Amino acid sequence: MIDIPVEDFIFVVCALVGGGLLLVTVLLDDILGAVFDFDVGGVSLMPLLLSFVxxxxxGGLIATQVLDVHGGQAAIWGAGFGVAGLLLAYVIFGTLRRAEAPEPFSTRDLIGRDAYVQVGIPAGRYGSVLVKAEGQTHEFSATSPLEIGVGSVVRVSGVAGSGLIVEPITATGPAPASEGGTGVA
Structure with a gap:
């Protein structure tokens, strides 16, 4: 029969179970969604804990097999490696999270911005406007109590469902190139 010291067995189980579950968590993250979603500074807690384990x-195996350290000293080495693994996982997952697409903005964030009418807006009905937000130009349906023609510059004054409520600024002309403008001519 194979004679494995208890401490080595514990370290092997920690390495295999922690590493295996970490791999499963990373691979199935999109499928599982937010099942284990507890964030620590924008990073999910599960990969951090599994990295530590x-x-x-x-680290414990390295301490017992390479450094010939046993007992509490091996556990301290293991804890040191665990903290290093946790910090490394935090940096890696944090970097990956920041590299993802930015959070979608709310239509409420557009209130007060200038927009350019792309499809004329009949009084009390819907048309289409272009609004610059998050560095890109977005198209939204828009309504106004007044009739507004194509090419007019308007200001977003409110939100109606998924559409915008706008009010005219000028009669016609291209949108201004200012920060609040659309930059669309």
């Missing part, structure tokens, strides 16, 4: 096992 797996690196604790790896």
């Amino acid at each position: 797996s690196m604790f096992g790896v």
Whole structure:
């Protein structure tokens, strides 16, 4: 029969279970969605904990097999490796999270911005406007109590469902190139 010291067995189990579950968590993140979604500074908590557990096992094995350290000292080495693994995972997952697309903005964020009428807006009905937000030009349906023609510059004054409520600024002309404008001519 194979004789494995208890401490080595514990470290191997930590390394294999922690590493395996970390791999499953990373691969199935899109499928599981927010099942284990507890954020720590924008990073999901599950990969951080599993990184600690797996690196604790790896560090403990290195301590017992390479450094010939046992008992509490091996656990301290394992904890050191675990903290290093946790910090490394935090940096990696944090970087990946920041590299993702920015959070979608709310239509309420557009209130007060200038827009350019793309499809004329009949009084009390809907047309279409272009609004610059988050560095891109977006098209929204828009309504106004007044009739507004194509090419007019309007200001977003409110939100109606998924559409915008706008009011005219000028009769016609291209949108201004200012920060609040659309930059669309």
